Amino acid sequence: MGSFNLKELDLEAQQLWENYSTKELTNRERMAIPDQHMATQEVAVRVTNMEEVALGYSEAQVRVEALRCLHCKNAPCITGCPVQIDIPRFIALVGEGKFGEAVGVIKESSLLPAICGRVCPQEVQCQLPCTVGKSLKSVEKAVNIGRIERFVADWEMQKGATKVPSIAPPTGKKVAVVGSGPASMTAAADLRRAGHQVVMFEALHKTGGVLVYGIPEFRLPKEIVRREFETLIAMGVEIETNFLVGRTSKLKELIESEGFDAVFLGTGAGLPRFLKIEGENLVGVFSANEYLTRSNLMKAYERGKAGTPIYNSKRVAVFGGGNVAMDAARTALRLGAENVTVVYRRSETEMPARREEIEHAKEEGIEFLFLHAPLKILGSEKGRVRGVELIRCELGEPDASGRRSPVEIKGSESLYPCDTVIVAIGNDSNPLVKQTTEGLVVNKRGNIVVEEETCKTSLEGVYAGGDIVLGAATVILAMGQGRRAAKAMNQYLEGLADN
Amino acid sequence: MFTVLAKERLSKEIFRMEVYAPKIAERRKAGQFIILQQGGEYHERIPLTIADANKERGSITLVFQAVGEGTHRLATLEVGDSIKNLLGPLGHPTDVRHYGKVVCVGGGIGAAPLHPIAQAMKEAGNELKVIIGARNKDLLIMEEEMGHIADEVIVCTDDGSYGRKALVTEPLKELCESWQPNLVVAIGPPIMMKFCTVTTRPFNIPTIVSLNAIMIDGTGMCGGCRVSINGETKFACVDGPEFDGFAVDWDNLLLRLGTYKDVEDDAHHRCHIGLDIKEGDA
Numbered sequence: 001m002g003s004f005n006l007k008e009l010d011l012e013a014q015q016l017w018e019n020y021s022t023k024e025l026t027n028r029e030r031m032a033i034p035d036q037h038m039a040t041q042e043v044a045v046r047v048t049n050m051e052e053v054a055l056g057y058s059e060a061q062v063r064v065e066a067l068r069c070l071h072c073k074n075a076p077c078i079t080g081c082p083v084q085i086d087i088p089r090f091i092a093l094v095g096e097g098k099f100g101e102a103v104g105v106i107k108e109s110s111l112l113p114a115i116c117g118r119v120c121p122q123e124v125q126c127q128l129p130c131t132v133g134k135s136l137k138s139v140e141k142a143v144n145i146g147r148i149e150r151f152v153a154d155w156e157m158q159k160g161a162t163k164v165p166s167i168a169p170p171t172g173k174k175v176a177v178v179g180s181g182p183a184s185m186t187a188a189a190d191l192r193r194a195g196h197q198v199v200m201f202e203a204l205h206k207t208g209g210v211l212v213y214g215i216p217e218f219r220l221p222k223e224i225v226r227r228e229f230e231t232l233i234a235m236g237v238e239i240e241t242n243f244l245v246g247r248t249s250k251l252k253e254l255i256e257s258e259g260f261d262a263v264f265l266g267t268g269a270g271l272p273r274f275l276k277i278e279g280e281n282l283v284g285v286f287s288a289n290e291y292l293t294r295s296n297l298m299k300a301y302e303r304g305k306a307g308t309p310i311y312n313s314k315r316v317a318v319f320g321g322g323n324v325a326m327d328a329a330r331t332a333l334r335l336g337a338e339n340v341t342v343v344y345r346r347s348e349t350e351m352p353a354r355r356e357e358i359e360h361a362k363e364e365g366i367e368f369l370f371l372h373a374p375l376k377i378l379g380s381e382k383g384r385v386r387g388v389e390l391i392r393c394e395l396g397e398p399d400a401s402g403r404r405s406p407v408e409i410k411g412s413e414s415l416y417p418c419d420t421v422i423v424a425i426g427n428d429s430n431p432l433v434k435q436t437t438e439g440l441v442v443n444k445r446g447n448i449v450v451e452e453e454t455c456k457t458s459l460e461g462v463y464a465g466g467d468i469v470l471g472a473a474t475v476i477l478a479m480g481q482g483r484r485a486a487k488a489m490n491q492y493l494e495g496l497a498d499n
Numbered sequence: 500m501f502t503v504l505a506k507e508r509l510s511k512e513i514f515r516m517e518v519y520a521p522k523i524a525e526r527r528k529a530g531q532f533i534i535l536q537q538g539g540e541y542h543e544r545i546p547l548t549i550a551d552a553n554k555e556r557g558s559i560t561l562v563f564q565a566v567g568e569g570t571h572r573l574a575t576l577e578v579g580d581s582i583k584n585l586l587g588p589l590g591h592p593t594d595v596r597h598y599g600k601v602v603c604v605g606g607g608i609g610a611a612p613l614h615p616i617a618q619a620m621k622e623a624g625n626e627l628k629v630i631i632g633a634r635n636k637d638l639l640i641m642e643e644e645m646g647h648i649a650d651e652v653i654v655c656t657d658d659g660s661y662g663r664k665a666l667v668t669e670p671l672k673e674l675c676e677s678w679q680p681n682l683v684v685a686i687g688p689p690i691m692m693k694f695c696t697v698t699t700r701p702f703n704i705p706t707i708v709s710l711n712a713i714m715i716d717g718t719g720m721c722g723g724c725r726v727s728i729n730g731e732t733k734f735a736c737v738d739g740p741e742f743d744g745f746a747v748d749w750d751n752l753l754l755r756l757g758t759y760k761d762v763e764d765d766a767h768h769r770c771h772i773g774l775d776i777k778e779g780d781a
Contacts, residue, residue, distance in 0.1 A: 203718045205536045205544070205584035213720075242586045244718055248522055272722035274732060281732065281751050283758050287722035293715050299540050307543035307568045308715070309759040383754035430719045432737060 006039035006055055013060035020067055027070050031132055035140075036065040038147050040360070047333055047364050050217045050301055054118070054356070059097075062151040066095035068132055069143045076129035077145060083480045085109040087126055087145055094148055100161055103152040111186045112479060114157060114224045117150025119215060119323075120476050121354045140355070157227055164234045168195030173493045176201060176260040177237075178245045178433075181209020182475045183466025184266035185228060186482030187489070188237045191264070194490045198237045199260075203244040206297060209268050210467075211475070213297040214289070216327050218334070219357070222296075246436035255461060261496060262489050265448060265457070265464040266482060269472055270430025274423055275319060279377030284311065284385030288320070288328040288424035295331050313337045313420035317388050319374060320344065320424030321351040322472070326358065328422045329366045341367040341416070343374065345393055345406040371395070373406060375413065377421055387417040426472045433468070447471055455485035456492075463489055500581040501535075504558050510637045512565045513608060514574050515550070521557030523549070523587045529615040530593030530709065530741055533559070534717040537572060538583030545569045546714045548612030548686075548740070549588060559587075562611030562640065589717050590740045593707070595619040599681040602674050603649075604667050604695055605631045606687020610641040612709065613686045614648075620684070621648045628653070628678065630670050632691075636661035667691060668698045675702040682707065685744065689752055696744035706744035710735045713758060727751050 013036060020033060039055040040046070046053050057065065069091040077087040085106055093102035106113045120126075126145045127133060133142025156162055173196045177188045180202040192198045206212055208225040233239065245251055245267070254260045272287030274280050291310070294300040298308035316332040318325050321344040329340045342361070344351060347370045351358060362368070375389040391413050393406035429446035441449045441458035448457055448464040455463045465481030467473055505517040523533060532548045551560035565574040576582065593616045601620045605613035610631045621627045629649040633639040634657045645652045653670045654662030663670070667687070674680060675698065683706040685695035692708040699706045712724035712735040724735035727748035733739065 203586060204716060205538075205586075213716075242584050244586060244589070247587065247589055248526070269720075271719050271734060271737070274722070274725075281725060281727050281748075281755065283754050290715060290721040290723040293721050298543060298715065302541065306541045307572075308541075311758070312761070383751070430737075432719055 004037045004039045006058060009037060009039050010058035010060055013058060013064045016064045017060050020064070025067065030068055030070055031135060033064060033068050035068065035144060036061045036147070038144075043363050046218065050334060052221050053218050053360055056154055057147055057151045062094055062148055063097060065144055065148055066091045069095070070131055072131050076131065077126040077143075080126040080129045081109075082125060082474075082476045083109045083483065085126075090152070091143070091145070091148060094152060099152045099155045100159075103156045106149060106152070110476070110479060111189050111483070112182060112228060112475070113149050114153035115182070115211060115220060115228070116476050116479070117146050117148075117153055118220050118224075119354075119474070120146055121323075121352075121474060122146035123355045125476070157224070162227070162231060164231060165189070165193050167193055167235060170197070171195040171493065173197065173261045173496065174199070174259055175489065175493070176245075176254050176263045177266065178251075178263060179209055179266035179268055179466070179468075180207035180239070181211060181266055181268050181466060181478065183268075183478035183482035183485075184209070184264065185232065186479045187264040187266060187463075187465065187486045188232060189235065190483055190486030191489060192232075192235050192237050194486075194493075196261075196490075196493060200232075200237055200239045201243040201245055202239065202241045204297065205241055207239060207241065209266075213293045214324065214327070216292065216296055216331055218330065219327065244432070246432040251433065251437045251440070251459075251462070262461040262463070262493055264482070264485055264489065265433060265462065265468060266466040266478070267430055267433055267468045269427035269467040270432075270446070271428045272423065273426045273428055275374055275425065277374055277376050279379055279385070280423075282377055282379040282385050283383050284313075284419055285377060285421045285423065286311065288318075288324045288422050289427070291328050291422050292324070292331060295335070301331070301335055310335060311420055314339070315418040316340045316420040316422060317374075317416055317418045318342045318422045318424055320426075321346065321353060322424065322426070323353045323357055325422075325424035326353045326361050326366075328424050330361055330364060332420070332422065333364055333366060337420070339367065339418075340365075341369055341418075343369045343372050343388075343390065343416070345371065345373045346403060347371055347395060350395075350403045369416070371406065373408060378415075385419055385421055387415050388421060390414050390416050427467070429468060429471070445471065453484065454488035455481050456488060461492065500583070501585040502581045503576050503578050504556065506576070506578055509562070509640050513562065513638065513640060514565065515560060515562045515611070516573075516576070517553075517556075517558045517560050518582060518585065519557055520559050520585050520587075523585070524552040524554050524557050524559050527552050527559060527588035528592030529595060529619040530612075531588035531590050532612075532717075532740060533561070533585055533587030533589060534714070535561075535573070535582050535586075536584040537569070542572065543569045544584075544715055544717070545573070546589075546711070546717055548709065548711075549615070550611035551615055562608060564608045586717065589736060591738075593619065593684070593741055595623050597624045599625065600678060601625040601627050602671065602678075602680045602683045603627065603629045604671055604683060604685040604687070604691075605629070605641065605645075606667055606685075606691035607633050607638055608640070609685075609687030609691075609709075610639075610645070613684065614641055614644055616684055616686075617645065618648050625682075626650055628674060628680070630655070630667050630674075632656065632665075632667035632687075634658065666694070668694050671695060672698050675699060675704060680704055683744075684708075689749065689756060692744060693747075693749035693753075696747070696749075700745060707741050708744040708747060709740045710742060710747070710752065711740070711756075712752065713756065726755075
């Protein structure tokens with residue numbers, strides 16, 4: 001990918017637009033249009049700041065990219081989208097320069113296009129089955145649906161054209177939304193639109209959940225999340241921070257004594273998973289959750305300004321292969337680490353991180369050690385990390401997840417010297433709501449069990465969605481569940497006798 | 500908003516603050532804690548064990564020592580000011596029941612959160628003896644309050660400036676020998692709690708401790724507060740904060756508490772402003 005200069009890309013796109021926009025294009029001609037790269041901050045510059053790496057398309061670029069869409073009758077991209085956005089329709093509108101209408105089409109299915117355009121793994125969703133990519137034999141050549149989505153969403157925000165959705169007349173019903181991440185944001189919006197009073201409870205001092213504490217500024221500017229909350233507040237969603245359901249009030253009390261007619265639980269991922277190897281509690285071993293929360297939520301990257309400290313690292317080993325691992329590695333680099341290595345048990349192909357994040361990480365000088373697993377973490381006399389013992393792996397038979405599972409190769413142990421270890425191998429579920437709510441059914445991993453279509457839990461009037469149900473999933477899947485739950489909750493509330 | 504209703508300076512660097520937080524006051528039980536954050540982008544989240552609560556006034560009492568940037572800033576708040584963010588009550592409450600004879604040991608600032616536990620133990624019908632200790636007279640707190648509830652209060656200071664010149668473990672050992680308590684609850688600096696367990700172990704007297712591990716969210720998300728309990732990783736925020744003192748890997752806890760020592764020393768240096776604590780005093 002490399003760093004791309006917005007001005008140069010824009011000029012090229014303007015020329016292309018002049019060539020193509022004046023005539024009716026055949027499919028062959030559409031496929032010949034070069035796919036549009038997205039401008040990024042220069043590598044040397046961006047590793048010294050926390051600002052967003054990807055700069056988005058120019059107007060000419062987005063319209064050229066839109067011309068690449070073949071508007072297939074069967075629209076395989078829609079099937080690839082977890083919330084079935086009418087992708088060809090919004091892309092057609094972009095081609096016509098009707099950005100406001102395009103964003104309206106997206107919002108019929110997805111509440112948060114500025115966020116999803118940035119964080120969705122499009123290459124395994126909408127862009128995977130794209131006919132253009134298939135014909136050009138590379139998913140990287142598929143229509144860049146995510147980038148187009150991002151453009152129109154940003155366009156709307158910059159124009160100040162964000163419409164506050166209309167709210168149905170008051171129903172007299174009161175709903176609690178627990179947590180303020182993507183699942184809860186979506187549920188809250190849809191419930192409020194139906195005219196219910198909606199109170200959102202957040203345990204932390206800031207709203208946004210994983211979008212704020214987990215995903216770094218360089219990948220998702222917090223200003224975008226803040227604006228989404230501005231809209232929710234303008235819609236009349238009430239927000240109560242510093243409220244931990246289960247401790248400040250129990251779930252049943254919300255229903256029985258605080259007058260809530262229904263509850264949506266979107267409490268998110270819970271306790272970080274550790275490797276369960278020797279040395280895991282040494283000084284210098286962090287969960288990615290802790291490391292990223294310090295940096296993102298507590299702004300520890302502004303050393304000297306922030307009250308929350310963050311570890312001074314020189315050599316960092318990050319375990320894991322997902323987006324969180326990429327985020328942690330790139331944060332460590334920006335905080336001044338001299339060497340950051342991502343250690344992953346499988347090969348690059350199996351990495352669940354977004355392709356773009358892996359590419360950006362590589363450009364920035366993050367090193368990758370594939371097919372290696374940690375055996376133990378070694379400590380100094382003072383109990384601080386001094387290295388990790390690794391073992392090489394080869395890929396064996398596919399496991400339950402369908403990915404080929406790593407098999408350790410005996411005798412291939414090696415030592416990787418480092419002073420910091422960041423563990424990014426996922427989360428177990430938070431035990432709190434379960435512990436404090438009688439009758440709430442969870443599975444053996446502690447995730448709340450829901451009916452698939454309605455997101456209804458084992459308790460009357462209580463619905464759930466997002467990571468507390470799915471384990472570690474994506475923003476778009478969390479949003480999809482928030483939306484499904486809200487639809488079912490709206491039906492449920494309609495069926496309730498008036499208070 | 501969580502308004503400061505009363506403030507008292509117990510010693511040069513120890514403050515007692517009564518804060519309006521009706522929901523927490525209503526629900527909190529002995530042994531639980533809160534996390535506060537003073538608004539804005541940059542202030543840290545500070546976990547503090549709840550020292551007392553008053554349901555009628557809708558208030559909780561916090562006792563803290565101004566040792567870091569955040570607690571110094573907290574100490575600058577006056578009556579009528581507010582703490583922007585206050586979350587709680589967090590953690591599991593103390594397992595209060597009838598044990599028979601209970602010794603409560605409080606070291607330094609730990610005497611404050613120990614008070615409601617001692618009180619609850621007494622109310623549960625236990626015979627109660629309390630040991631409180633501090634480095635010096637100035638840092639000794641809660642003597643009077645403990646006197647109201649305990650059958651006996653033993654006071655000691657490291658330097659002998661008040662009460663008996665001893666570490667809390669000395670009278671603890673004597674009580675283990677002469678009084679044979681059924682339970683010991685120790686709250687204070689980790690090194691003190693560690694040596695309380697070293698003292699009680701030969702007598703096989705169950706010893707509960709409250710761990711002040713480094714924490715950010717306090718709700719079971721960050722994993723920073725993990726402690727090794729019988730070789731198993733537990734999280735002080737959702738599994739604790741109280742644990743069986745014999746099961747705690749104290750050396751690891753002490754190491755982990757020093758994770759940011761270099762950074763915090765700098766911060767401590769920075770922020771004595773406005774508090775009338777001079778360099779070298781603290």
